[in-house]
Amino acid sequence: MERKEGDSMNWQGWIFMLMVWGFVGSLFFYSFYRIIFDNKVKDKKEDKKMC
Amino acid sequence: MQNREQWKTKIGLVLAMAGNAIGLGNFLRFPGKAACNGGGAFMIPYIISLILMAIPLMWLEWTQGRYGGMRGHGTTPGMFQSMWKNPIAKYLGVLGLFIPTIIVVYYTYIGSWTIGYGIYSLLDQLPKVDHSLLHSGMTPDEISGLVLKPFEEFRTNYTGKAVGEFLQVQFFTYIIFVSVLLLSLWLLARGVSKGIETLAKIAMPMLFIIAIALVIRIFTLGNPVSGDYSPMKGFAFLWEPKWFIERGGKEVFVLLDPQIWLEAAGQVFFTLSLGFGAIQCYASYLNKDEDVALSGLATTSANEFAEVIIGGSLAIPAASAFFGVAAAQVIASQGSFYLGFTSIPAVFGFLPAGNFLGFLWFFLLFLAALTSIVAMAQPLIAFLEDEIGVTRRQAVIILGIFWFLSSHLCVYLRGGWQVMDFWAGTFGPPLLAFLEVVLMMWIFGGDKIWEEMHRGAVIRIPRFFYYTAKYITPLFLGIILITWVYQNIALPFIKGSLSQTAIEGVEMGWAVWVTRIFLMGIFLGMCFIVYLVWRGRKATV
Numbered sequence: 111m112e113r114k115e116g117d118s119m120n121w122q123g124w125i126f127m128l129m130v131w132g133f134v135g136s137l138f139f140y141s142f143y144r145i146i147f148d149n150k151v152k153d154k155k156e157d158k159k160m161c
Numbered sequence: 162m163q164n165r166e167q168w169k170t171k172i173g174l175v176l177a178m179a180g181n182a183i184g185l186g187n188f189l190r191f192p193g194k195a196a197c198n199g200g201g202a203f204m205i206p207y208i209i210s211l212i213l214m215a216i217p218l219m220w221l222e223w224t225q226g227r228y229g230g231m232r233g234h235g236t237t238p239g240m241f242q243s244m245w246k247n248p249i250a251k252y253l254g255v256l257g258l259f260i261p262t263i264i265v266v267y268y269t270y271i272g273s274w275t276i277g278y279g280i281y282s283l284l285d286q287l288p289k290v291d292h293s294l295l296h297s298g299m300t301p302d303e304i305s306g307l308v309l310k311p312f313e314e315f316r317t318n319y320t321g322k323a324v325g326e327f328l329q330v331q332f333f334t335y336i337i338f339v340s341v342l343l344l345s346l347w348l349l350a351r352g353v354s355k356g357i358e359t360l361a362k363i364a365m366p367m368l369f370i371i372a373i374a375l376v377i378r379i380f381t382l383g384n385p386v387s388g389d390y391s392p393m394k395g396f397a398f399l400w401e402p403k404w405f406i407e408r409g410g411k412e413v414f415v416l417l418d419p420q421i422w423l424e425a426a427g428q429v430f431f432t433l434s435l436g437f438g439a440i441q442c443y444a445s446y447l448n449k450d451e452d453v454a455l456s457g458l459a460t461t462s463a464n465e466f467a468e469v470i471i472g473g474s475l476a477i478p479a480a481s482a483f484f485g486v487a488a489a490q491v492i493a494s495q496g497s498f499y500l501g502f503t504s505i506p507a508v509f510g511f512l513p514a515g516n517f518l519g520f521l522w523f524f525l526l527f528l529a530a531l532t533s534i535v536a537m538a539q540p541l542i543a544f545l546e547d548e549i550g551v552t553r554r555q556a557v558i559i560l561g562i563f564w565f566l567s568s569h570l571c572v573y574l575r576g577g578w579q580v581m582d583f584w585a586g587t588f589g590p591p592l593l594a595f596l597e598v599v600l601m602m603w604i605f606g607g608d609k610i611w612e613e614m615h616r617g618a619v620i621r622i623p624r625f626f627y628y629t630a631k632y633i634t635p636l637f638l639g640i641i642l643i644t645w646v647y648q649n650i651a652l653p654f655i656k657g658s659l660s661q662t663a664i665e666g667v668e669m670g671w672a673v674w675v676t677r678i679f680l681m682g683i684f685l686g687m688c689f690i691v692y693l694v695w696r697g698r699k700a701t702v
Contacts, residue, residue, distance in 0.1 A: 118393055123401035131470055138466040141459035145171055
């Protein structure tokens with residue numbers, strides 16, 4: 111099928127979407143990165159195990 | 162105080178919490194609500210509600226859970242009592258036991274439809290509609306009548322045809338429901354770490370992989386019907402910000418429309434499982450110095466990732482590609498189940514390997530439902546273990562008997578699950594959340610709870626959220642609660658329309674009263690058990 115003009119989103123939509131996705135995405139990747147890879151977070155658990 | 166179980170790993174705990182929050186609401190309710198409220202217009206109050214209400218409340222619930230768990234309480238009656246010495250506190254906390262216990266009763270039944278549909282899809286037993294019937298310019302009525310009708314009839318047959326006050330349910334529906342119930346009980350019987358945590362570690366990554374695969378498939382559909390229809394148009398409908406929305410023929414500024422605020426805040430609430438009592442229960446299995454700040458943030462962000470990024474890229478764009486944005490909006494406004502169980506199977510039915518894609522869609526919903534089911538069941542088990550002193554095995558047996566018997570109200574009575582959802586799933590959570598935030602920020606003390614929140618924390622929460630939690634969140638919740646009660650309970654009374662349609666939105670009949678009496682009985686029964694437990698404790702002391 112032929113693709114028509116106006117199929118895509120307007121620039122306000124892109125900006126709004128990128129802002130929200132950026133906010134949610136950065137919180138998501140930041141928090142999971144810290145939980146999985148951050149030694150400070152891991153050490154706290156290991157310290158407790160030692161105790 | 163007996164030794165309580167603990168989470169084995171931090172990632173397991175966070176995934177279990179995310180599994181608790183991510184449910185059918187992310188993939189069905191969210192697109193439905195957004196479509197009914199102008200797409201881009203809905204997203205503005207949604208994001209504001211998330212920041213001002215949901216994020217602070219999530220941290221408060223995690224903190225309350227850990228605080229209660231340290232004192233041997235896994236549920237809100239004990240947690241409320243340990244934060245406020247007034248005897249009434251434990252009875253207010255009963256709400257946090259009542260809400261998840263009732264939700265698990267009907268949510269298991271609804272959740273079982275997803276795997277039942279998944280099996281039908283895999284076996285190629287879902288209805289078939291000829292792709293050539295579709296053409297651009299079809300009205301929503303034409304789409305409903307020509308394309309979606311067989312799917313709607315299939316859904317009515319699957320979920321039960323009304324015969325008087327009863328529902329005639331297929332044997333397959335019942336067997337699948339019992340199987341899901343038994344699977345949930347088995348997972349719960351294995352315990353917090355071996356059962357719930359293991360499930361989360363397997364189900365959550367799988368859920369995200371399946372969801373991303375489906376999003377990719379939907380966005381590579383192109384223009385399957387005509388150049389006027391595309392998934393991108395549905396996506397644009399959701400993300401192009403609109404500052405005005407039509408209400409009763411008038412253009413209303415979005416930020417001044419109470420209806421859109423109510424819908425957006427309600428969705429944020431529902432999707433994060435706030436005010437259910439389940440987050441506190443999971444957090445009660447934390448060690449006393451374990452972080453709640455980063456974990457609470459991870460739970461919120463995982464849920465929002467699944468909702469606004471993935472959930473917003475599935476149902477509406479898929480429906481827009483085949484039916485157009487205008488019709489997709491009408492379809493979504495007919496309810497989450499119409500969207501998820503009627504229109505999406507039709508969409509996948511038009512595609513090559515549609516059976517498999519349909520199966521993936523329902524399996525995704527099943528994983529989301531299962532992780533929420535075990536989370537909602539856990540508070541009653543924790544209450545029986547912590548407050549009454551039975552073993553986990555005994556607690557699971559007691560819960561299983563109650564769960565199995567009371568589910569029959571949802572399976573066989575017309576309006577059964579809708580009545581339960583109205584009181585426990587819609588009215589209960591904002592009420593409990595309002596009580597929680599007032600209790601923690603005003604009675605227990607904002608500074609004390611702030612200090613408690615930061616014990617063992619690996620991130621520092623901005624002070625902005627302290628003031629938000631103290632002033633804005635309770636005000637926000639209070640307004641939501643009052644407006645909701647006025648619109649859904651007071652207004653139907655004033656209009657006198659209750660003889661035909663019950664306030665729960667179903668046709669009035671004795672089945673509605675049976676379910677209401679059941680709910681009342683459970684709530685009073687729980688209050689009485691709490692009374693006996695605390696009286697017994699006093700006598701021992």
